Amino acid sequence: MQIVFIGPPGAGKGTQAERLIKKYNLAHLSTGDMLRAARDAQTEVGKKADQYMSQGQLVPDDIIVAIIGERLAEPDCQKGYLLDGFPRTIAQAEALDALLSRQNTSLDAVLELRVPEEELFNRLAGRGRADDKPDVIRQRLVAYREQTEPLLDYYEKKKVLKSIDGLGTVDDIFNRVVETLADLSTPA
Ligand code: ADP
Secondary structure, three states: OEEEEEOOOOOOHHHHHHHHHHHHOOEEEEHHHHHHHHHHOOOHHHHHHHHHHOOOOOOOHHHHHHHHHHHHOOHHHHHOEEEEOOOOOHHHHHHHHHHHHHOOOOOOEEEEEEOOHHHHHHHHHOOOOOOOOHHHHHHHHHHHHHHHOHHHHHHHHOOOEEEEEOOOOHHHHHHHHHHHHHHHHOOO
């Protein structure tokens, strides 16, 4: 299975992703985790990325697409993967489509985790990561609205978008995700 997970910062993608990769034995490709690891290791890419991350802005597409292109070529991605935090712009989605079509493959589903914006702000403000300061949170929410939300239409048109209510307990939400994926193999 090849899945994309989309949702605003604070929607709970990370928590659900951890469970999903276990249940379906997928490689977990979180661009946020990759960038934080690069930043902490002080690589050139990491230092460059941090200039954007610390401001709540998206890292330039060419950097991200290069990282993902290399990662998707690794052997563990053969078993299927969950893309968590990528793509986040139309240009990234187009680059992913190009990569996939070169491999003669496509996405099984794009899952959108929906959470109202007031709730997001409260969740993020209580978390304490370096980029969880109020003005940086606000900028990340703006980046989501302006640059990532257009992807919902993009994937809706390709008939792969599945929207999931992201309010409720972690178990409730996970059950919704699992049901959504089960429906893929038995279309109505
Ligand atoms: P969140 O979804 O809570 O914002 P992430 O861990 O997914 O957290 O991302 C943290 C930061 O990493 C983003 O604010 C952004 O600067 C950068 N980032 C992650 N993925 C991408 C991407 N696909 N394109 C551009 N920037 C990204």
